[in-house]
Amino acid sequence: MKLLLSNDDGVRAEGLRVLAERLKTEAEKVTVVAPDRDRSGASNSLTLSRPLCPETMENGFHSIDGTPTDCVYMGLSQLFQSEADLVIAGINHGANMGDDVLYSGTVAAATEGRFLGVPSIAVSLAGKKHFDTAAEFVARLLDGYHSLDLPEGSILNINVPDRPYSEIRGIRLTRLGKRHPAGEPEPVLDPRGKQRYWIPAAGGTRDAGPETDFHAVAEGYISITPLHVDLTQEKARDNLANWLVSVSSATELVAD
Known part of the structure; x- marks a missing residue:
């Protein structure tokens, strides 16, 4: 396989280095294109206001x-001649579970790969120590990845417990859990006396039931959650259609 690796922790991040070194023994070609610094929380943002400098x-x-989205977009262009069979984003320094996926640059990098027509996975370690465990799991996963048939627009979000590979209890297919909202922005003064604000850490878990990614990782299992980028809320369409009919007279527009 030909692989394109990226991340959101930056091109010098240990997780990226460990993953690249491990996969070079498995893949025909490994191309790494990553941000020049930590871009955690960048989500799916693209840089449109200035040119990029590789x-x-x-x-x-x-x-x-x-x-991260810039990196995958550029990485899959003719610039790097990557011809990737698979995009792998990670290994992230810290888990990306539950509502984290809305902000995660790691998940966004995988999403961009899928958007550009290349199968993609996001890999995160629930800690900052045993990156070799996550890298080993990904390497073994590659053997059977060609036989995986996912719906169009889908990616895999993988979270690995921060423990030796020998202590991993297994794999669980999971759904996203949910977090409580984060706290209020924290005010601080900069050295010049100007008021600044820190965005607080993510809120605690609100839904960490047995089927969630939170629960699996806490129990020592690798969590694999299929995600898709179609944000249409299908369950709301019938109720919304009925509501549009009721308000059509007020808007003087026909609900079609």
Whole structure:
């Protein structure tokens, strides 16, 4: 397989390095295109207000002064001639579970790969120690990935417990859990006395039931959650259609 790797922790992140080193023994070609610095929380943002500046590092990784989405978009262009069979985003420093996926640059990088027609997975470690465990799991996953048939627009979101591979209890197919809202922005003064605000950490778990990603990882299992990028809320369509009929007279427009 030919692989394109990216992340949101930056091109020098340990998780990315460990993943690339492990997969070079499994793949025909591994191309790494990642942000020049930590872009956690960048979600699916694209840089449209200025041109991007790719640079090649001594280890062969490509650094871009942009977002994870920028990196995958550029990485799948003719610029790097990657011809990827699979996009892998990660290994993220910390889990991406539940509502985290809405903000995650790691998940966004995988989403961009899928949007551009390449199968994609996002991989996160629920900690910052055993990156080799997550890398080993991904390497073994590649053997059977060609036989996986996902609906169009789908990606896999994988979260790995931060423990040795020998202590992983298994794999669980999961759904996204839910978090409580984060707290209020925290005010701080900068050295010049100007008021600034820190965005607080993510809220605690609100839904961590047995089928969720939160529960699986807490129990020592690797969580695999299928995600898709179609945001249409199908369950709301019937009720919304009826409501539109009721308000059509007020708007003087026909609900079709």
